[in-house]
Amino acid sequence: MLFSIFIIVVFLCVFYRLLKFWIFNPWRIHKDFWAQGIPGRYKPMIGEIFSIRRSILDDDPISRTIEMTKKFGSYYHVSFGPIARLVISDPLLIQGVLKTNARCYHKSPIMRLVLGVVLGSENLLMAEDNIHAQHRRLISPVFQHQNLNSMISLMIEITSNFLNKWLLNITNTTNKDNILIVDIHKEMTGLTLDIVTGCVFGSGLMKDEHIRETIYQGITNIFEDIGERTYNMIGIIPIINQLPLPSKRRIDKSKENIRRAVEHIIDERKKGFTKSACKGPDLLDLLLSAHGNDKTSKFTDEELFEEALTFVIAGHETTATLMTWTLYNLANNPDICHRLETEIDSILNDNEEITASTLSLLIYTELVLKETLRHNHPVSSLFRTAIEDNTLIASDGKHIHIKKGTDIFINLYMLHHSEEYWHEPFKFDPSRFDEHHHHYHHHLDTYLPFSIGPRSCIGQNFAMLEAKIMLAMIIKRFRFELIPGQKHVPDMTITTRPKYGMWMKISPRQ
Numbered sequence: 001m002l003f004s005i006f007i008i009v010v011f012l013c014v015f016y017r018l019l020k021f022w023i024f025n026p027w028r029i030h031k032d033f034w035a036q037g038i039p040g041r042y043k044p045m046i047g048e049i050f051s052i053r054r055s056i057l058d059d060d061p062i063s064r065t066i067e068m069t070k071k072f073g074s075y076y077h078v079s080f081g082p083i084a085r086l087v088i089s090d091p092l093l094i095q096g097v098l099k100t101n102a103r104c105y106h107k108s109p110i111m112r113l114v115l116g117v118v119l120g121s122e123n124l125l126m127a128e129d130n131i132h133a134q135h136r137r138l139i140s141p142v143f144q145h146q147n148l149n150s151m152i153s154l155m156i157e158i159t160s161n162f163l164n165k166w167l168l169n170i171t172n173t174t175n176k177d178n179i180l181i182v183d184i185h186k187e188m189t190g191l192t193l194d195i196v197t198g199c200v201f202g203s204g205l206m207k208d209e210h211i212r213e214t215i216y217q218g219i220t221n222i223f224e225d226i227g228e229r230t231y232n233m234i235g236i237i238p239i240i241n242q243l244p245l246p247s248k249r250r251i252d253k254s255k256e257n258i259r260r261a262v263e264h265i266i267d268e269r270k271k272g273f274t275k276s277a278c279k280g281p282d283l284l285d286l287l288l289s290a291h292g293n294d295k296t297s298k299f300t301d302e303e304l305f306e307e308a309l310t311f312v313i314a315g316h317e318t319t320a321t322l323m324t325w326t327l328y329n330l331a332n333n334p335d336i337c338h339r340l341e342t343e344i345d346s347i348l349n350d351n352e353e354i355t356a357s358t359l360s361l362l363i364y365t366e367l368v369l370k371e372t373l374r375h376n377h378p379v380s381s382l383f384r385t386a387i388e389d390n391t392l393i394a395s396d397g398k399h400i401h402i403k404k405g406t407d408i409f410i411n412l413y414m415l416h417h418s419e420e421y422w423h424e425p426f427k428f429d430p431s432r433f434d435e436h437h438h439h440y441h442h443h444l445d446t447y448l449p450f451s452i453g454p455r456s457c458i459g460q461n462f463a464m465l466e467a468k469i470m471l472a473m474i475i476k477r478f479r480f481e482l483i484p485g486q487k488h489v490p491d492m493t494i495t496t497r498p499k500y501g502m503w504m505k506i507s508p509r510q
């Protein structure tokens with residue numbers, strides 16, 4: 001009897017929680033937005049899932065976001081499944097969430113559910129509040145210029161070896177046309193993974209082909225599964241998200257393999273069996289020696305593992321996506337490509353000796369990367385959730401009261417393509433970032449490729465350094481052409497990588 005009552009109570013509790021999650025909470029938030037005169041629409045239970053899914057199946061995710069912004073403006077409320085969210089592309093609102101009111105926001109549960117299965121919660125990307133602040137303090141010095149500069153030679157060496165392989169394939173005697181046809185995104189992902197793992201793990205990774213393969217394969221598989229799990233909703237519904245379905249089991253297995261490999265690397269380094277492959281300490285050395293002012297707070301083994309993996313996960317797809325779209329833009333804009341070639345030819349010598357000062361001369365190269373970071377931003381949206389009630393102010397002066405539990409979708413794509421802030425926003429034009437030419441002098445932050453505030457990208461200087469080196473070396477040696485008849489669809493799930501790859505014809509320049 002007692003047992004039956006217990007079962008009924010448990011059942012009612014679960015039922016109530018589900019109702020609250022699916023119906024009461026989102027309804028409360030939407031009602032509040034309507035009362036404040038904020039435009040939007042609410043479809044109970046499913047929200048926008050089907051319309052988003054349709055736009056993905058139709059290979060046109062961008063039109064949807066443009067249409068919604070045209071219809072509702074730079075802030076509006078919708079739902080994603082059971083999650084009520086405010087979509088914002090207004091720069092002042094974005095600044096409020098990421099900077100001014102940052103303490104009222106956490107990363108959204110969606111992100112936690114999607115990436116948390118891989119990364120855990122004790123790392124810079126996922127941790128919150130005090131733990132995040134402590135990790136950020138420990139890690140910030142790791143990315144100082146002096147440390148980054150000592151990584152340049154390794155970045156060059158890895159890129160050079162990589163490009164030599166292309167050349168070898170092209171000059172292969174069986175290759176009569178002297179060209180190579182590749183999925184450039186896959187190539188760039190391989191290259192950025194080589195660079196980031198080289199800079200994090202050093203010789204420990206490079207000397208062991210098995211470990212390297214485990215990490216590469218594991219990360220590739222995990223990325224595929226989490227993308228899929230977001231859109232069939234399995235990955236974003238609590239409890240269901242933990243069920244041992246095939247995708248979850250695959251993720252767990254890959255994660256376990258990666259964990260063993262990375263723990264092995266860390267262990268070897270601690271014992272002094274391996275060392276940095278950079279001129280100075282690598283990221284693992286720097287993590288191992290990071291400590292607070294009191295010299296006592298150091299990372300635990302679990303934290304070390306998670307932070308090292310975070311660098312690899314946060315650092316490779318993003319940079320690869322930047323490279324892919326940069327080459328795409330260059331292939332579509334021969335004049336810009338020609339100007340870039342001229343700059344690179346005049347600054348780089350044939351021995352590929354690149355130093356920090358050579359890099360500082362590659363000004364147009366930087367503009368091309370900056371414009372791609374605007375036009376084809378690798379991270380097109382950021383997700384937050386309000387952990388307490390707070391008020392945001394939009395650039396039109398409107399005060400918006402945000403209820404605790406509201407999800408915020410920061411639409412960086414629309415911010416970077418707003419006609420209000422950018423002249424011809426859909427045109428690829430690196431010169432818009434040229435100090436001498438640019439015509440915008442607004443006080444608002446309208447360009448946020450690396451986000452802003454206490455959670456902005458800690459690897460941004462690393463990423464720009466790496467991208468500049470890769471682009472300069474690639475353009476110095478090769479020319480690119482898009483294979484006609486392809487669809488170029490940005491997959492907007494995690495990064496804007498091209499959904500169907502990016503097939504290009506590569507030929508040597510000299």
Ligand code: HEM
Binds near residue numbers: 456
């Ligand atoms: C072009 C390349 C890159 C882009 C566009 C990019 C962009 C971003 C953005 C927008 C965020 C904020 C995410 C959020 O708030 O949810 C972020 C965070 C982060 N990024 Fe990057 N990133 C890039 C490369 C890298 C690299 C190379 C590394 C490491 C080596 C890295 C490490 C991180 C970390 C650890 C965070 C979390 C910081 C925190 O929450 O304190 N990123 N990145």
